[in-house]
Amino acid sequence: MAGRINEEDIAKVRETARIDDVIGTYVTLRNAGGGNMKGLCPFHDEKSPSFNVTPSRGMYHCFGCGAGGDVIKFVMEMDGLGFSETVERLAEKVGIALRYEEGTGPSRSSGGPQRPRLVEAHKIAAAYYADQLATPEAMTARQFLDTRGFDKDAAAHFGVGFSPRGGSDLTKHLKQLGFSDAELVTAGLAGDNNRGLYDRFRGRLMWPIRDSSGDVIGFGARRIFDDDRIEAKYLNTSETPIYKKSQVLYGIDLARREIATASQAVIVEGYTDVMAAHLAGVKTAVATCGTAFGDDHARVIRRLLQDHDEFRGEVIFTFDGDAAGQKAAMRAFEGDQNFAGQTYVAVAAAGLDPCDLRLQHGDAAVRDLVASRVPLYRFVLGNVVQRYDLDRADGRIDALREAAKLVTAIRDRSKVDAFARELAGMLGIDPNDVQREVRRAASRGNDTASGGRAAPAPAPAESLGMPDPRDPRFLLERETLKLVVQYPQVIAAVLKEVGPEDFTHPAYRAVWAVVTLAGGPPTVEDASWGARLQANSVDERVHSLLTALSVEPIRTAKAPDAAYASVHANRLREVTVMRQIADLKSKLQRTNPIDDQLEYNRMFGDLVALEQHRRMLREAALDAT
Structure with a gap:
């Protein structure tokens, strides 16, 4: 029996499956500068794009909802797959033969059919139906296509096919190829009437329904024979693990x-x-x-x-x-x-x-x-107005009242007055009267809305224990960690003195702990660095912050170099030393030099040393600029 997928192969799939190509089948991405791409988040509804993808690091992150990760996690979240199924699916698409620690083939879950099997069954079914369209039995189906203006090439382009009338032709075909009864029923390709399986679609013209990536996930079937016992003109695949009609x-x-x-x-x-x-x-x-x-x-x-x-x-x-x-x-x-x-x-x-x-x-x-x-x-x-007799005064008033409610629902508030004037022209009513009725309708709508439950406002990032990326108090910490995550080989040499005390926000300190746990930033380019960080971030909030840091643009127009990294590392340490100086000065003010001269002198000496260290860090940062 097959075991776990070889770790090297998983890494190879992660590196080979281009994250922008994979995500691009679900979301339109546009260049956002700095090697980043941007689009509308598929994990929550938004009007302004906050979903970022960085192909060079193979990571995505939404700054609206916090979702983030690599290409494997994206497919897992979008398609509801397990880890192994996702790796197998991506491997197939990029042509990588996976190795398993025990055995040579993919594992089969005892939990029932999974997406790869269901998709494979539909792929075979689509090819089978397409072949059947050329058979003598499908003459009526071909004639129907011809009467609708579709020739052989058009049918082939859209994958149109024909389901035989036999009752179990497709089922027998798929079972011969190793598919189980449970898989065929779950896929919606077969039904079970306690006497055995039967084809879900029989004697119909078939359209394969594909998802945005091109996988066949269901079928639409049109009635073409007068003696078809099912009178519905169209039958569609029922809801299955891979086919959700509200999203297809x-x-x-x-x-x-x-x-x-x-x-x-x-x-x-x-x-x-x-x-x-x-x-x-x-x-x-x-x-x-x-x-x-x-x-x-x-x-x-x-x-x-x-x-x-x-x-x-x-x-x-x-x-x-x-x-x-x-x-x-x-x-x-x-x-x-x-x-x-x-x-x-x-x-x-x-x-x-x-x-x-x-x-x-x-x-x-x-x-x-x-x-x-x-x-x-x-x-x-226009449809609303046409329902009323505008030659009658009461007809015009009734039309105005109904149409005014629609005008208030128009999304662009700056256009409401213009639409009201247009409605006035349709009805032959004074524009001022129409605008007054629109305002009354809006007021009634607001009163009704205020009685309902308002949608809760999103919780601020700080209330969730996560830093606001725009908070000026932590910009230096964030930029330094972005360099650690995105350009480890550039900043590694100047991080010798940096430690957890340099990060004042708990979330940034937690990220630094993950960096330390991963062995610290590599001094040479390491493609597995991002994956190692993700593997060591067990807290979901830290995991989300890591993906954010991996895709957020660096605050410089050019690629960061050693000088840029040195400035940030030295300034980060300088800020820490300044905090230590402030603490020490406060303690000195509270200490009586006469009562405890030795302690006072020791602290004074420490203060002088810290001031010298601060000046050295400042000069190092200035030299690097």
Whole structure:
């Protein structure tokens, strides 16, 4: 039976799997200077990016929530994997053959199927379905694709396939390849009716659903046969350990980089709409999988857009022009607060979805649809106003009252007055009357909100025992430790006199203890230094602080050299000596030289020595500048 993964191989995976590439499949990262990259944190919701990645040291840290670590920890946290599973997954992606202390293959947990097995089963299933699309039985499926404007190449590009009608064809195929009944049921690929396993999807057109890294994690299945006993037009994979429909977007693997580049995401309603949009040149299109667009979907999009107050993207929803489409627009408007950038709606004049629009009017019509988008708030206001008879005074008043509530919900407060004037034009009411009603609606909303529970404010860093990185009292300590963590070989030679007493903040002193425990900073470049520090930080708060110190930029425009390190080490020691001098002077003032002349003389001699040492440290720091 396989045992632990060889430690050298773990280190090799950590060094080879580029942290910016791995994190970049979940978060859009942009250069932040000094070799750092920055994006929106995937571990908490934020409007301004505080998530930092330093590829040169293979570390990440969020200055908002404190999450941090290396590439292995990131994947563990994002995908809910164990340590060994994560190492195995990363090793497979970067082409490293792992060695085990006992045996030659990966271990299998007795706790049931795990992600690597479930992903592998889906990968094989996707290839199997794609092959089945070419069989005579799949003629109806191919005809359906043809009527929707998708040829063989389009089907291959999106991995579209066909599930045979036999009932257990895929199950038998996977079991022959060594997958257990429990794995297939947990994966959502098979069901169990007490007479044995059966295929979850039978006689349907199949779309593989991939996560942002390209792993197949589920399927969407469309009904194509009239005698299908399941009448639902679409079936989707049920919730599994790897498939969470509230977080899954079809096409995200293909659109991810385009979304980041264009700072635009187009939300369509179905699999064929995604295909049509991409083939028409709108390669930022994605769709939800059998569920409404929700808060978790918004977080995924925001991280890829890097949608924040300083760098705003745009999100474009395409809805059908019917009542269901208007209802979907209202839901999207309710979630508009999730975005910092502008939200839009694109609705074809005849109410056609992107797939039908492409069929009837060509690729250019799909591109024009996206280009002709209108702000979401305007679309929603228009829908509200249309429901009332504006030829009647009471109709106009009722429309005003409902629309005013929507205006108060608009995220950008500086635009409320402009929107109120626009509403006045829609209704034919004096703008001053509209603005008064908007203010009344806002007041009623605030009164209602004040009766509810307010979200607790984040606790200050100090209350958690963690230092504020901007606190001027500890800047010298922090900068010195950043050098120790990031450039140990540069500062090692000047740390001989530095000790725990030089760090006045308990958290920084704890970091220094970890440095000491790790054997002190190496004098030559050592790729394993960061990992050794992390391994010796058993306290989660210290671990978080270490990751912060490893990614936070050094406070100099150029790469730190020996002189820069010397200045900080000597000034750190000088500050400590100054504290000792102050303490000694205070004690001297409290000592009567007549009553205890020997002690007084000893302390006076110590004071002279400390003053000389302080001057020496000051001169050393000045010489280095």
